[in-house]
Amino acid sequence: MTIKETLLWARTELKESCERPQYEAELLLAYHLKKDRMYLITHDADVVENLDLFKETVARRKANEPYEYIVGSASFYDIHLAVEEGVLIPRPETEILIDLTAKIIQEKQIRQIAEIGVGTGAISIVLARKFPELKIVATDICEAPLRVARKNINTFGLNHQITLRQSNLIDEVDEPIELLVSNPPYIAEDFILKSNVVDYEPKEALFGGRVGDELLKQIIVDAKERKIPYLACEMGYDQKEPLTSFVKEIGVESIQFYKDLAGFDRGFIIKFPGT
Ligand SMILES: C[S@@+](CC[C@H](N)C(=O)[O-])C[C@H]1O[C@@H](n2cnc3c(N)ncnc32)[C@H](O)[C@@H]1O
Numbered sequence: 001m002t003i004k005e006t007l008l009w010a011r012t013e014l015k016e017s018c019e020r021p022q023y024e025a026e027l028l029l030a031y032h033l034k035k036d037r038m039y040l041i042t043h044d045a046d047v048v049e050n051l052d053l054f055k056e057t058v059a060r061r062k063a064n065e066p067y068e069y070i071v072g073s074a075s076f077y078d079i080h081l082a083v084e085e086g087v088l089i090p091r092p093e094t095e096i097l098i099d100l101t102a103k104i105i106q107e108k109q110i111r112q113i114a115e116i117g118v119g120t121g122a123i124s125i126v127l128a129r130k131f132p133e134l135k136i137v138a139t140d141i142c143e144a145p146l147r148v149a150r151k152n153i154n155t156f157g158l159n160h161q162i163t164l165r166q167s168n169l170i171d172e173v174d175e176p177i178e179l180l181v182s183n184p185p186y187i188a189e190d191f192i193l194k195s196n197v198v199d200y201e202p203k204e205a206l207f208g209g210r211v212g213d214e215l216l217k218q219i220i221v222d223a224k225e226r227k228i229p230y231l232a233c234e235m236g237y238d239q240k241e242p243l244t245s246f247v248k249e250i251g252v253e254s255i256q257f258y259k260d261l262a263g264f265d266r267g268f269i270i271k272f273p274g275t
Pocket of ligand 1: 087088089090091094116117118119120121122123140141142145167168184204205206
């Protein structure tokens with residue numbers, strides 16, 4: 001089949017499972033041919049080599065496997081990160097958490113931070129690139145994210161800035177920390193997610209407990225006990241109220257919630273008293 005015919009076929013295959021079947025067909029064929037999308041237009045009469053392999057790729061996407069797992073890469077902030085099954089695909093809303101965290105690091109001249117739940121390394125890598133003097137200890141409880149984060153940290157040459165550690169939350173972090181940042185699992189156990197998420201992405205990265213905010217609350221308690229001045233976290237759209245009550249009970253100097261681009265509550269910055 002020619003490129004033109006193959007695209008038509010792939011678009012029809014992806015019609016049910018993808019919101020933008022033509023675009024996804026083009027992305028997958030460009031990936032298969034190791035070319036950019038413009039090449040498909042300028043060479044539409046060329047014959048597609050290894051067509052069976054391309055058909056297998058399309059079948060994976062048709063079965064809702066995320067594009068990022070198929071191609072092994074995700075675009076995030078101003079970089080591309082290696083990603084694979086077992087590690088959460090970084091989401092655009094997490095870029096807001098990074099910008100708010102960066103503002104505090106800049107204003108308070110912070111030099112040492114920690115991240116809980118490193119995943120691909122998205123947050124730590126972007127922050128380390130913004131602040132070449134910043135040191136980061138980044139933890140994860142699972143091995144796959146630590147392995148993928150290591151690969152991404154090596155790609156960007158950031159070994160001297162980011163230390164990875166397998167740990168539950170910050171249990172294994174002894175360094176004095178000025179700011180703690182986290183995009184932890186915060187979804188309730190019984191929340192119904194789309195197939196591309198629940199069937200492919202790791203449960204450890206998604207579900208925060210029966211209610212969903214259990215890990216977030218533990219992170220707040222840990223940060224307070226460890227006398228870490230600032231805590232910046234992503235959270236679920238419905239967690240503002242329970243977390244407001246919770247911080248009133250445990251006592252913080254201030255909590256500021258922020259919204260994502262769709263207008264949903266998406267996270268908070270806490271300043272602890274006496275720090
Ligand atoms: C939502 S993902 C965030 C990944 C990455 N920081 C990002 O924003 O794309 C949460 C991460 O936390 C890790 N995690 C889950 N429970 C943890 C715990 N108790 N301690 C440390 N990490 C944990 C998961 O393995 C997962 O990599």
